[in-house]
Amino acid sequence: MAAKEQPIIVIRKKARHAGHHGGAWKVAYADFVTAMMALFIVLWLLNSSVKVRKAVAGYFNDPRSSLRESGTQKTGQDDTLPTDRQNVEKLKEQIEKAIREQRAFDKLTRQIEITITAEGLRIELIEDKSGTFFQSGSAQLSESGQKLLGLLANQLKSLPNHLLLEGHTDAQPYSDNAAYTNWELSADRANAARRLLQQDGVGKTQITQVRGYADQFLRVKNNPLDPTNRRISLIVQWLSAPTIPNPAGAQKDISPTEAKAGAIKLKP
Numbered sequence: 001m002a003a004k005e006q007p008i009i010v011i012r013k014k015a016r017h018a019g020h021h022g023g024a025w026k027v028a029y030a031d032f033v034t035a036m037m038a039l040f041i042v043l044w045l046l047n048s049s050v051k052v053r054k055a056v057a058g059y060f061n062d063p064r065s066s067l068r069e070s071g072t073q074k075t076g077q078d079d080t081l082p083t084d085r086q087n088v089e090k091l092k093e094q095i096e097k098a099i100r101e102q103r104a105f106d107k108l109t110r111q112i113e114i115t116i117t118a119e120g121l122r123i124e125l126i127e128d129k130s131g132t133f134f135q136s137g138s139a140q141l142s143e144s145g146q147k148l149l150g151l152l153a154n155q156l157k158s159l160p161n162h163l164l165l166e167g168h169t170d171a172q173p174y175s176d177n178a179a180y181t182n183w184e185l186s187a188d189r190a191n192a193a194r195r196l197l198q199q200d201g202v203g204k205t206q207i208t209q210v211r212g213y214a215d216q217f218l219r220v221k222n223n224p225l226d227p228t229n230r231r232i233s234l235i236v237q238w239l240s241a242p243t244i245p246n247p248a249g250a251q252k253d254i255s256p257t258e259a260k261a262g263a264i265k266l267k268p
Contacts, residue, residue: 088121091121125148133232139185150196169186171218183214
């Protein structure tokens with residue numbers, strides 16, 4: 001009798017996956033990474049310069065203004081450097097070049113004066129008989145005044161230097177109305193220039209002073225009625241400038257002949 005064949009037994013094991021633990025660990029890990037990043041940023045700021053810390057603080061207070069003031073919207077390292085006595089000539093030449101490249105300003109170069117003074121780089125917009133940058137007897141900017149201030153705003157808005165604005169008139173009384181005099185007119189013109197500069201990108205905290213001097217600091221002292229005594233001055237102040245300015249020291253006593261010949265001679 002043949003041996004009884006043994007049945008073949010096949011054992012199949014079902015693969016089992018590890019239990020599902022959920023995604024809570026991912027949230028905890030993300031929180032840990034965020035905390036570490038914040039720690040590294042704090043440590044970096046503690047070892048950074050005062051200028052960098054102010055720029056970071058300014059960004060969180062006002063991102064758009066901070067970018068303009070720190071110069072981070074510009075490309076190139078030199079654009080973020082402050083204007084000081086070593087590199088002021090470069091800024092002066094840069095502004096003069098920008099003015100020369102605008103054909104609309106060809107006839108105005110004799111009425112734009114750029115000088116280096118004890119207070120900083122002084123840019124003066126000098127009026128003529130008919131009024132060039134402001135409408136005659138008014139604080140309303142002319143088209144030429146608006147265009148030129150827009151050009152200056154583009155050149156100065158990335159600087160960390162403070163800007164000062166001055167308004168000056170000649171000695172001709174504004175009117176018989178004692179309520180509005182050359183004092184008010186000079187201050188209103190300086191303020192009109194400030195508003196346009198800020199509208200074109202200059203930061204709110206960059207302009208620190210607006211001064212109205214009436215006829216107290218004449219450009220042509222021996223001719224108080226000379227029309228070139230009417231002017232707006234924009235000063236790019238040194239970072240280490242004194243707290244009490246001396247506008248009289250920044251003025252030049254020139255002859256009427258020089259005033260009529262023109263205020264500035266831009267390099268060809």
